[in-house]
Amino acid sequence: MVTHVPTVGAGGPGNGDAADDETLTSGGEAGRSERPRPSVCAVTRSLRHDLYAVGAAALLVTAAVLVGRHLQDTRHTLFVHWPPVLAEWDPHLGPGTPVALAVAAAVVAYGPALAARLPWPALPAAVWAAGTAWIASLALVDGWQRGIAGRLTTRNEYLRVIGRFDDIPATLRDFTGHIVSGTPDPWPAHVAGHPPAATLTFVLLDRAGLHGGGWAGMWCVVVGATGAAAVLVAVRELAGEALARRAAPFLVLAPAAVWQGTSADGYFAAVAAWAVALLALALTRRSPAWAAGSGLLSGLTCYLSYGLTLFALLGAAVLLLGRRDLRERPTVLLAFAAGLAVLPLVFTLLGFDWFEAYHLLITRYYQGVGGKRPYGYWVWANLACTVLITGAATAAGLRRTGAVLLRARTGPTAPVRLAVLVGVALLALLVADASGMSKAETERIWLPFALWLLPAGAFLTRPRAWLAGQAVLALLLNHLLLTGW
Secondary structure: OOOOOOOOOOOOHHHOOOOOHHHHOOOOOOOOOOOOOOOHHHHHHHHHHHHHHHHHHHHHHHHHHHHHHHHHHHOOOOOOOEOOEOEEEOOOOOOOHHHHHHHHHHHHHHHHHHHHHOOOOHHHHHHHHHHHHHHHHHHHHHOHHHHHHOHHHOOOOHHHHHHHHOOHHHHHHOHHHHOOOOOOOOOOHHHHOOOHHHHHHHHHHHHOOOOHHHHHHHHHHHHHHHHHHHHHHHHHHHHOHHHHHHHHHHHHOOOOHHHHOOOHHHHHHHHHHHHHHHHHHHHHOOOHHHHHHHHHHHHHHHOOOHHHHHHHHHHHHHHHHOHHHHHHOOHHHHHHHHHHHHHHHHHHHOOOOHHHHHHHHHHHHHHOHHHOOOHHHHHHHHHHHHHHHHHHHHHHHHHHHHHHHHHOOOOOOHHHHHHHHHHHHHHHHHHHHHHOOOOOOHHHHOHHHHOOOHHHHHHOOOHHHHHHHHHHHHHHHHHHEEEOO
16 A cells, blocks of 8 residues: 655645655655755756756647648648637636636645645645636636536537437437437537537436536536546555645646636546546555446446547556555455446446447548548647647656656656656557547547646646746636637
């Protein structure tokens, strides 16, 4: 079982001011190594390498903008107005602006110190609360109607088909008959593009009396914000409390919040994150109950989005990191399998065929703009979108993640465990990219993977400076562009 070592005071490594690559790879918790502090030259060299990584990420985004603009102006095949993101140029302020500025300033100024000092049970709750405020305030920059209440009511969204689910079993039996364009009453793009649990979420909200886009939007904001808390819990269980505390502010102040606000993908990201977190808890606590819960959420994840089956890679990473605990309590895996079987069995008995639907979705995808968007551009421009939603801090953190893995010489120390978790998340994202089934709009679609890249910020020194950069990027994106999907 991973030992949770508390962080030191706000001025020490728990606040992210003293660890560099050498310290992090020397064994034990981040900042707890008994080796001497790195020299000024070593810290300067490490920071310089971080800036090289940020520069490379910035060049990737610049190339995606310039090449994308040329392709869109000359060939009109990208189907986005502000490549590589789906957005319109629209400099604006809104009612959420002062709140977003206040939240950003508070997290930058006090986030690292609070993350180091808060009692652990309070920290995930604080991350959830701060994340909710950050996501909601950014959404409200566009106003209540345009930013939240109207997001899930547009012609491609889930709320447009609530009335077609009066008889849920009958609709599920007939669901695949409306996926392909040209069939009678084809589903809107987002309904057709996802298994029915995505739409059923909003159907059940409506039946519970929470009608309309406002409730649906706030569901995505509030539930989506729990994803950061789930990642925090998983990092603590697998890599120790010190690194989890260092990662906490980066999980809050992410540019991804621009797209988490009332995008259903933010809700999907939270469900997938809790599936992984509960699996980590199940292994470290050797609890079949947590394992069953993880399996249940993993099954739900597969019925929210086809692409999130790639979270099996993250699940495998958790099993790898917790293999010692698994050997001592193998019934945990049986409980996970039992939970995993529940929802696929229910949906199959109700008449929905996941595999048939996925193959029909491929047909629908290539009937639309997905079949016209050039793979040769999007296969790398998608990664530029990832830079925008994860920020410069994550680019530098991924550079340090690679350094941790390359320099690992002993067993799975806490930094190596975190590096493995982040590295596998990046691998899953790259597999999704190579598939060609996510050309454009990945700033939204890849939110579930992006959440697991953010803890790479735990490897960085001078966290306040990096957090300030994250905040500035998010604020600029949200105030200069009108994002959509």
